[in-house]
Amino acid sequence: MKYDRLAKSYLGAAAEKYESDRSRLSKWKAEQQVVERLLAGFPRGSTVIDIPVGTGRFIPAYAALGMRATGMDISPDMTAIAARKAEKLGLNMPLHICGIRRIEAISNSFSIGVCICFLNWVDTDGVREALKELVRVTSGHLIVGIRHYAPLEELNFVKLEELGQFFLQMAVRLYKAFNRTGLRVHEKSAIHQIFAEKNLRVVEQVRVVPRKYGTDYYIYMLEKRQ
Numbered sequence: 219m220k221y222d223r224l225a226k227s228y229l230g231a232a233a234e235k236y237e238s239d240r241s242r243l244s245k246w247k248a249e250q251q252v253v254e255r256l257l258a259g260f261p262r263g264s265t266v267i268d269i270p271v272g273t274g275r276f277i278p279a280y281a282a283l284g285m286r287a288t289g290m291d292i293s294p295d296m297t298a299i300a301a302r303k304a305e306k307l308g309l310n311m312p313l314h315i316c317g318i319r320r321i322e323a324i325s326n327s328f329s330i331g332v333c334i335c336f337l338n339w340v341d342t343d344g345v346r347e348a349l350k351e352l353v354r355v356t357s358g359h360l361i362v363g364i365r366h367y368a369p370l371e372e373l374n375f376v377k378l379e380e381l382g383q384f385f386l387q388m389a390v391r392l393y394k395a396f397n398r399t400g401l402r403v404h405e406k407s408a409i410h411q412i413f414a415e416k417n418l419r420v421v422e423q424v425r426v427v428p429r430k431y432g433t434d435y436y437i438y439m440l441e442k443r444q
């Protein structure tokens with residue numbers, strides 16, 4: 219999806235229903251667990267930028283872990299829900315309406331950057347733009363979620379299940395070739411190339427949803443090389 223259209227996709231009812239529509243899904247729960255575990259590895263008082271913060275699904279974790287978190291999102295409606303959540307928990311968390319391509323923060327102002335459920339809404343150049351800004355404002359680590367096609371060399375065609383994944387992936391590729399408006403599935407090699415360009419080292423990669431339609435959904439913990 220184009221950045222401009224995406225910016226208008228989470229307003230009104232879409233924002234109100236966002237979390238209730240998703241919070242029971244196994245993918246949501248798995249993401250939640252992985253991100254919370256990764257955050258728990260950092261010291262209390264760490265500064266975090268969560269962009270796009272959405273409805274603030276990680277706010278309870280920031281509060282419990284004593285983190286100094288800031289949330290940003292382009293949608294005023296999503297940000298307002300996040301603000302209500304922070305207020306309920308008594309968490310003093312700045313929440314700003316701001317686009318990821320031009321984050322309103324000075325360089326290296328946060329130690330950790332969190333970007334979940336965003337990078338598959340934009341194309342590969344969009345990923346590059348978003349990561350460029352995240353890398354600029356973050357001095358230490360990034361936690362990002364991204365789905366990519368399972369590389370064919372990783373599939374073992376002797377196994378019936380993996381052969382099935384190959385055909386499913388081809389079907390997804392064909393579908394995506396004609397429907398360029400929805401979620402984008404990236405090439406793993408292109409994503410790792412962007413990590414390398416941005417001087418990001420993969421510290422940990424968790425395959426949160428393995429081999430769905432020949433794709434893998436990963437949460438990466440990345441470290442900014444100095």
Ligand SMILES: C[S@@+](CC[C@H](N)C(=O)[O-])C[C@H]1O[C@@H](n2cnc3c(N)ncnc32)[C@H](O)[C@@H]1O
Nearest residue numbers: 225228270271272291292293296317318334335
């Ligand atoms: C699928 S939600 C993910 C929210 C949250 N990270 C989560 O995991 O629930 C996508 C979010 O991206 C926000 N968004 C869309 N375009 C944006 C942009 N250019 N900059 C910042 N946020 C944007 C939307 O408003 C929405 O809240």
